[in-house]
Amino acid sequence: MNNQFCYRYPHPAVTTDCVIFGFDGEHLQVLLIERGIEPYKGKWAFPGGFLKMDETAEEGALRELKEETGLEGAYMEQFHTFSAPERDPRERVITIAYYALVKIQEVKGGDDAASARWFPLDDIPSLAFDHDYILRMATQRLREQIHFQPIGFELLPEKFTIKELQLLYEAILGINFDRRNFAKKMMHLEILTDLEETIWPTPKREAKLYKFNAEKYEELKRKGFRLEF
Amino acid sequence: MNNQFCYRYPHPAVTTDCVIFGFDGEHLQVLLIERGIEPYKGKWAFPGGFLKMDETAEEGALRELKEETGLEGAYMEQFHTFSAPERDPRERVITIAYYALVKIQEVKGGDDAASARWFPLDDIPSLAFDHDYILRMATQRLREQIHFQPIGFELLPEKFTIKELQLLYEAILGINFDRRNFAKKMMHLEILTDLEETIWPTPKREAKLYKFNAEKYEELKRKGFRLEF
DNA sequence: TCAAAAGTGTTCTCCCTACACCCATGG
DNA sequence: CCATGGGTGTAGGGAGAACACTTTTGA
Numbered sequence: 001m002n003n004q005f006c007y008r009y010p011h012p013a014v015t016t017d018c019v020i021f022g023f024d025g026e027h028l029q030v031l032l033i034e035r036g037i038e039p040y041k042g043k044w045a046f047p048g049g050f051l052k053m054d055e056t057a058e059e060g061a062l063r064e065l066k067e068e069t070g071l072e073g074a075y076m077e078q079f080h081t082f083s084a085p086e087r088d089p090r091e092r093v094i095t096i097a098y099y100a101l102v103k104i105q106e107v108k109g110g111d112d113a114a115s116a117r118w119f120p121l122d123d124i125p126s127l128a129f130d131h132d133y134i135l136r137m138a139t140q141r142l143r144e145q146i147h148f149q150p151i152g153f154e155l156l157p158e159k160f161t162i163k164e165l166q167l168l169y170e171a172i173l174g175i176n177f178d179r180r181n182f183a184k185k186m187m188h189l190e191i192l193t194d195l196e197e198t199i200w201p202t203p204k205r206e207a208k209l210y211k212f213n214a215e216k217y218e219e220l221k222r223k224g225f226r227l228e229f
Numbered sequence: 230m231n232n233q234f235c236y237r238y239p240h241p242a243v244t245t246d247c248v249i250f251g252f253d254g255e256h257l258q259v260l261l262i263e264r265g266i267e268p269y270k271g272k273w274a275f276p277g278g279f280l281k282m283d284e285t286a287e288e289g290a291l292r293e294l295k296e297e298t299g300l301e302g303a304y305m306e307q308f309h310t311f312s313a314p315e316r317d318p319r320e321r322v323i324t325i326a327y328y329a330l331v332k333i334q335e336v337k338g339g340d341d342a343a344s345a346r347w348f349p350l351d352d353i354p355s356l357a358f359d360h361d362y363i364l365r366m367a368t369q370r371l372r373e374q375i376h377f378q379p380i381g382f383e384l385l386p387e388k389f390t391i392k393e394l395q396l397l398y399e400a401i402l403g404i405n406f407d408r409r410n411f412a413k414k415m416m417h418l419e420i421l422t423d424l425e426e427t428i429w430p431t432p433k434r435e436a437k438l439y440k441f442n443a444e445k446y447e448e449l450k451r452k453g454f455r456l457e458f
Numbered sequence: 459t460c461a462a463a464a465g466t467g468t469t470c471t472c473c474c475t476a477c478a479c480c481c482a483t484g485g
Numbered sequence: 486c487c488a489t490g491g492g493t494g495t496a497g498g499g500a501g502a503a504c505a506c507t508t509t510t511g512a
Contacts (some may be wrong), residue, residue: 001236010282011240014323030298053321057312081310081325083286091236092282094243096310096323103487128330144377163464180466188500204463205509228501392491409493410475417473433490434482455473 012092016061017048019138022104033116040128074100101154153212161207241321245290246277248367251333263344269357273327305327330383382441
């Protein structure tokens, strides 16, 4: 028998979708999967899929992420649930959407799905379903969250320079900062640890490397903090 | 036949729940419904119910709100979807949760559901399902949102005094403000319109009445604004 | 030796904070 | 007339913005 799961009232299908952001040092990037099956076969979409009955949405999103991109343990945040009745032509599908922040260089290698590809946020192809809308909402949320969470650090490599951090913030917010004031502001938060190392190779003078100080951040978060930009 | 809706894969049920905040001039209040049926019969819960197949989650939340409390056109915001597999003992139920902000005095009268009652936020009875958790999350989100949205105005009557506005902000954030600085800050935003009226009766000296200036706010929101507290 | 990148410090201004005085009303 | 609440003004401090000089390195 084909339709073995029966209910007294109609039930929608529930999926998770995951908008994965990365940073290549210059632009924000989004990881997309080319759909191999109908509907929207050949179109690009976010990794995601149907929720299993014994997992939370978060678990489902993490599982799908791993299955489709090989990524594990990404920083992930639920941001909205999309429920337009006709958003999937097959049947009614409600999707719980997450965004994830990953270090782009950790993905490039372990790419199970040959069809996964990074796209710059400002040059996204036509997407399946209502994923354009989902992407807009995810981007907006990312821009809001950056004021309260040091999400930048999820997107950068372990060691980074102030300059790289600034470029990331500028890419996310679409603003340009004064180099000196940006450094001062970040240093003042005391969530950076000086690694006493310098970057190499370098085009000109070598730059100091820093890493994110997680303990200090946790302390700040308890007190409540806000990044002003 | 009882189970007439069949699918090839298991589907969870989907509900909406709505955390309704009001303000009585002194404390934040939450509107709860006493459950008339099992499970959790007799316990208090948020208005909500199963989503219909042809409505969005937002439409469903508004519909349930109207059915259970008589409230229409409330300001409503989706804030999280709860998906723990065992959160409902009957079957797997995923709930899309909203919070609503209403003028408390507009509800008291048209109360269809005899079992609906306001409770002060700091004295909430034991709730059904995982509604305690949902409430904590809603409250947290409300506190965050107040920095970006003039949500106070959804909770106050059309005309209000600065003092009332301050009491509301104090109730939401759990802080006390300096009377003069608070007034200055609000005035500086220019989202209040002086009604050239005074409140009456008054215990002592009469206080000016204001109303919220929606156009000015829209302008501010486009530019992006932030209330510092 | 020159250009480009990076590290650092100073001033100015504005906004937030703390605080005080005056006015209006009811008892 | 006095207590209570409401309206408004001011001085001080701290943080952000604007801005300049020095150092290092590769060409």
